[in-house]
Amino acid sequence: MIRKAAAIATTPAPPNGATLMNVAKAASVSLATASRVFSNPELVRQDTAERVLRAAGELGFRPNLLGAKLRAQRTRIIGVMLPTMENAVFAECWRGIEEAALAQGYSLMLVTSRYDPQRERERIEYLLRHRVDGMVLTVADAARSAVLDQLDAERVPYVLAYNQGPRSGKRYSVSVDNRASARAGVETLIAAGHRRICVVSGAFAASDRARQRHAGYRDAMRAHGLEPLPPLSLPAHTPTQTPAEVERIRQFVTAPSAPTALFCTNDMLAIGVISVLKRLGLSVPGDMSVLGYDGIELGQLLERPLSTVVQPNNEIGARALACLLAQLDSGNAGAGPDQGLTRATLLPHALRAGATVAPPA
């Protein structure tokens, strides 16, 4: 008895007396019945349910998902890791993920990695401690990612977004065909009459997509008998208009045999580059054509709409989540046998003709 009293006293002063247990008491039913009213209503008689519901309403009952999750050993929380929200492409993807999650009754926990593998590890560990049921991830480099290997080893379900898995790999991924779409984009440049075309990218090491898109560029060039030119590799994937960066761009575009068209591996970069060119006294597309990649909405809102390779960003997010939930529903336990199906979902890309590409002068 004393023990009991002590135990009660130590209880952190019920911040919320509205527990299921109290609801049950108020409705004169057992805890089990009260629980069922919320999780399996069909198992309880109409009027009993109503009584419980009324009691819940009066007490202002709000289910504590923590208890439920702990017991159920599944949280219905999905971890999402994206490089940054400040690049609209990921904000658009997030929207797709969030809508899909909402529709399916899942919650999300978002972390950003800033394209930093070290930080990727830490943030994912964090998600793991929260016992997320699975994750939607965009990593710097899927092919050599220690953290992905770890996730595989621990059998944590995840789906890559934007990172494109190999055609017959074991990893799930949702993306466009980076290489083919980049090639298609560059081909529009070639079709416009450009011969000297260069890639502008953030650090290739920090983005497998950038590398794949670069490969697509090479495909296009070679297919048309053109010599791939060395790329302009900038430090970041989002533009910083530091003097150093501006100077690098200046040197690049004013060299003796400067390119007549630039293929930027993402739209933000393209936007930044266009502005730098302008500042350098070059007109776009008069003196230099610029093609982006991503298809962010913003591109269409600009004074000079951005010509770009469009990815269905919302859909990439939504499909990635759907793919993850499908995994969760099915062979969650014990990883179903490989059905020989490709696990890399490729969504169609499109080309958006803006006003930043024209025939060379």
Added chain:
Amino acid sequence: MIRKAAAIATTPAPPNGATLMNVAKAASVSLATASRVFSNPELVRQDTAERVLRAAGELGFRPNLLGAKLRAQRTRIIGVMLPTMENAVFAECWRGIEEAALAQGYSLMLVTSRYDPQRERERIEYLLRHRVDGMVLTVADAARSAVLDQLDAERVPYVLAYNQGPRSGKRYSVSVDNRASARAGVETLIAAGHRRICVVSGAFAASDRARQRHAGYRDAMRAHGLEPLPPLSLPAHTPTQTPAEVERIRQFVTAPSAPTALFCTNDMLAIGVISVLKRLGLSVPGDMSVLGYDGIELGQLLERPLSTVVQPNNEIGARALACLLAQLDSGNAGAGPDQGLTRATLLPHALRAGATVAPPA
């Protein structure tokens, strides 16, 4: 015995045998000691701790935060509700929040409301069920928000971001002085020689900031003996360049006594408006000056850098979180007495001269 066996069998097949309990066994210590090694290491002897740590390492132990949270009655999760991530201003704010949270060991749960009060209610209820310790919120209209009233009633700690609380209100908020900063912005327009200045905004009903900024506009106009003009109120806070919207803008800017300068209540809107003007054959700032509000980074990266009123977005997020944690640490229980301090933190704004404002023709 039978019971016991049954109970074990029903356990959802340990997806993770690496529990604290098992670590404790492996290290031949009690559960309590093992727990202390992680939460209060100073309470346990060096070598004991090492043994536990080693065992944990071998078993691949990862603390299950769910159990800890349930027991501790605090989750160390902060709920964040922002209107949308697709407006960079909120993406920048998120960054500030995330960095601050990371530094303090808090996790975040992000939801977006799309400027929709109904959705605000639902999403917040969601956060509440997850037992977040507190929230950082940007709501459509803080002054008449049912959900905020509810949060007050339930004594859920929260801090508003962007929504500006009244000088001596009871609510915590972190923002700039919307009215004063807007006034300062419009005054730069007046200083440039403009007399006919109009506000362009998304639906005022859906944003108290838009209304406050509009009030600042009126202040500026009146202070300079100018007649406030009727605003152009667009349906959304982010631009959609639908034919209908373009047409509305056209009528507005080609009317007999059309304005010579436009003050847009946010940067995204300004960017969209500039592009529409261009399409309508008007040059900015030649035929029309445009001033934005928000100071998103993107504004500086544009071909024609956006003139705008700058808010410290990262800092708004970081400070809002800090303010929330301060609340949590102190009078979490029982809402400390009103210290007469203003709970509305006002951060300094700035004016950024871009290239979209010039003297009227």
Added chain:
DNA sequence: CTGAAAGCGCTAACAC
């Protein structure tokens, strides 16, 4: 259709 009871993994008194 309803109830009793056994925990999910962890923390925090309290006792030793």
Added chain:
DNA sequence: GTGTTAGCGCTTTCAG
């Protein structure tokens, strides 16, 4: 310093 123990709030057999 360390162990014992009683739950946090909920779900889910198993038994009526």
